[in-house]
Amino acid sequence: MTSAPELTVIHVPVSDPRVRPLIRELGEEYSRRYGRDAHAELARYPDEEFTAAHGGALLLLLERCEPVAGGAFRRYDDTTAELKRIWTHSAHRRRGLARRVVAELEREAGSRGYRRIHLTTGPRQPEARGLYLATGYTPLFDTAADPETIGPLPFEKHLSAKHPERSPR
Template identity: 45%
Template structure:
C-alpha cells in the first residue's frame, strides 16, 4: 500500500509518490536498476540495503510516475545525525532525458529537509557519468569515501548542504 502523493505533476509530467521499499512497483524498478549495474560494472550492487531503512521518519522511498507508468525511483535513509544518504536513483531507459531524475532528486532533498536532515551524501560510480553530471549540476561536491564501496576505485562520493538548498 502506498502513502499519499508527495508532489503534484510538473511540466515533465512526473507525479511522485512515496511507496514502501518492499512494494512490487519498487521491486520491479529495482530489478531494472540491478540489471543496469550488472551491464555497467559486471555485477549488481552488493551494498547492504534493509527495506526498513526507507521508512519514515528516518527514511523515505519515492517513485515517479508518468501517467500510470512507474519510471523513476530514489530514496533516502539515515546516514548519520542530521545526514541522509540518497540511494537507488534510477530512471527507466525510455524516459531518460526528460528531467525526471532532476525532479526526483529535488523532491528527495525537500523530503529529507522535512525529515530533519541538513545534509545529504551519496555514492555513484565512474561508469555512470550522467549521474555524476546530475549531482554536480545540482550543487553536489566531492566528499570523503564512506560505506560499502569506500575502497572501490570506480566509486565517487558526493555531498550537499540542504540548509543552503532550502531556499531553492
C-alpha cells in the same frame, strides 16, 4: 501542441510492486557496467531503512499511473541523509526526471530535519556524476583523476534551513 503528462510523486515501501521493475532494471544495468551481479549490492540495506520510522524514504515518480523514475534516502547520521537507488526507467531518460527525483528527495529530507545529503556513485556512471555536479553537489574526490582509480565517488550537499526543524528519526 501537446502538453507533457502530469507527474505524480508518491511515497511507497520497498515492497510495493511498482518498485520492482525499476530496481530490477537498475540491477541489470549496474551488472552490465561493472561485470558482476549488482543485485546483492542493491539489497545490502534492509528495506526498513527506507521508511520514515527509520529516518528514510522511497519515492516514485508516476506518469499516467506508471513508475518512470524513483529514488530513496536512508539515515546516514543525525543530520545527514544518504541518497540511494536514484533511477530513471530506460524508456523515460533525457527528460529531467532524475533531477526531479533528487529535488523531491532533498525536499523530503530537509522537511525531516536533515541538513546534509551524502551519496556515492560508481566510477562507470558518468551520467550520475554529471547529474550530481549539475544539481549543486560538491565532489569529495579529485574530479581530474581517473574515476576508475578512485572507486565509489562521494558527493555532499548542504541543505538550506528553509524547513522547520524535525527529528530525522
